[in-house]
Amino acid sequence: MVRLFVAIDIPDNIKTYIQGMARAIPKARSVPPDQLHLTLKFIGEVESSLLLDIRDALGRINTPRFSLQLKGVGTFPPRGIPRVLWVGTKTMENKDHLFDLRKQIDKALFAAGITKEKKKFSPHITLARLNNSPIKALQNFLAGNALLESPWFEVTSFTLYSSQLTPKGAIHTVEERYRLR
């Protein structure tokens, strides 16, 4: 079995705007800088024999590149105990290429036997996982970073990752990178 997900990589110069941000929050486990990404689709555990079909299906996607900006911060779930601290995104074009890319990926993967996503797509970059972090520290962080904006950057590719869960955290491996048009 192999555990897979599809994501957009964040360029190193853009990561500098967000990496280490959660250090001030007690009981927050920051995502290592080399693992900061925007998940387009969590595929989950599949038979290794499906990997080739998945790679082929994703290779047929033909959507245009687009501009993205990191903007604002928030927590998941929206109600209840916050578990995930994230940075939001903004797209430049009227036609939302980010949502379209996500739709195309879902469609391509469905053809390869992967179930379609029922949950609404909430684009975000996970900054840290929270384990009962003090609410006051979170509120200060959210208020202090509400106006966060990175420079615009061009999304020119998306990536199929495999993820190996270890006691020390997940290890992400690039399976294939796909250029956008």
Ligand code: 3AM
């Ligand atoms: O990009 P984020 O951090 O939101 O939490 C995992 C991460 O999401 C998520 O897939 C992304 C890449 O690891 N993930 C892990 N297990 C999941 C599951 N069972 C999951 N998403 C949905 N269902």
